[in-house]
Amino acid sequence: xxxxxxxxxxxxxxxxxxxxxxxxxxxxxxxxxxxxxxxxxxxxxxxxxxxxxxxxxxxxxxxxxxxxxxxxxxxxxxxxxxxxxxxxxxxxxxxxxxxxxxxxxxxxxxxxxxxxxxxxxxxxxxxxxxxxxxxxxxxxxxxxxxxxxxxxxxxxxxxxxxxxxxxxxxxxxxxxxxxxxxxxxxxxxxxxxx
Numbered sequence: 001x002x003x004x005x006x007x008x009x010x011x012x013x014x015x016x017x018x019x020x021x022x023x024x025x026x027x028x029x030x031x032x033x034x035x036x037x038x039x040x041x042x043x044x045x046x047x048x049x050x051x052x053x054x055x056x057x058x059x060x061x062x063x064x065x066x067x068x069x070x071x072x073x074x075x076x077x078x079x080x081x082x083x084x085x086x087x088x089x090x091x092x093x094x095x096x097x098x099x100x101x102x103x104x105x106x107x108x109x110x111x112x113x114x115x116x117x118x119x120x121x122x123x124x125x126x127x128x129x130x131x132x133x134x135x136x137x138x139x140x141x142x143x144x145x146x147x148x149x150x151x152x153x154x155x156x157x158x159x160x161x162x163x164x165x166x167x168x169x170x171x172x173x174x175x176x177x178x179x180x181x182x183x184x185x186x187x188x189x190x191x192x193x194x
Contacts, residue, residue, distance in 0.1 A: 003030060028124055043119035045111055048190060049133025053111065053140055056183040057086035059103055068103050070096035074179070075172025086110075086140065114140045121145050125155050134166075134191035141183065142169055163188045 007026070011017060018026070045053075061069045061083075070083040070092055080088040083096050084103030087110060098106075118135045127135075131154070139145035150165035166188040170180040 003027070006030070043115055043122075043132060045115050045136045046129045046133050048130065049136050050111065052133065052137045052183075052186055052190060053107075054085065056137075056141070056179070056186070057107075059085055059100070063097075067097045067099060070094065073172065075175060075177060077173075111136065111140065118145055121151055122155070126157070127154070128194045130193045131159070131191050134187040137183075137187050137190070138166065138169070141180075144169070159191075159194070163191050166191065 003026075007018070007023075010026070059068060061071045063069055068084055070081045072078050072094075073080055073082065081093045081096065082088050083092050083098055085107035087103070087106045115132075115136050118132065118139050122132075122135075135145060135151075135154070138148075138150065142148075145151055148165065149168075150162050153159075153162035153165055166184040167181075168184075170176050170184055172180060
């Protein structure tokens with residue numbers, strides 16, 4: 001990305017040039033918003049993280065005709081309705097039916113969106129690929145990365161305490177679900193594998 005026009009516009013607004021620390025801070029902010037690591041590499045989920053999401057989301061409710069149908073949330077027995085690899089949202093409800101290709105395409109776009117959210121939440125905090133993958137899986141399932149104590153502990157560099165936070169997110173509809181207990185344990189193991 002050519003940053004010169006942006007830097008020129010900001011210089012004009014400020015009426016002065018930049019100090020080196022300001023250039024570095026702006027570069028870091030642009031990278032964060034663009035979902036890139038400070039070193040210029042893209043923050044994207046690795047193979048272990050994607051496998052974890054696929055394992056726990058599953059592509060449930062495959063019909064004999066090869067189509068995939070929506071199912072109710074296991075915690076509530078209703079909303080939010082889910083289809084494919086854990087996709088929820090507008091237009092997904094009782095009677096929704098997708099092809100396998102639609103499910104796979106939605107997984108790809110949803111994982112990319114959740115990875116961007118995690119990258120933005122992490123900023124320039126040191127994060128291994130395994131930690132990043134575990135955090136994306138967590139966020140994909142909970143949508144809670146920005147408000148979690150897990151994130152705060154990771155940002156503070158307290159990785160042991162952060163790993164312990166996964167287990168707290170084991171409820172749906174007010175009940176502890178065995179599937180969530182297993183998922184959080186797998187995410188914590190991946191996070192700790194650094």
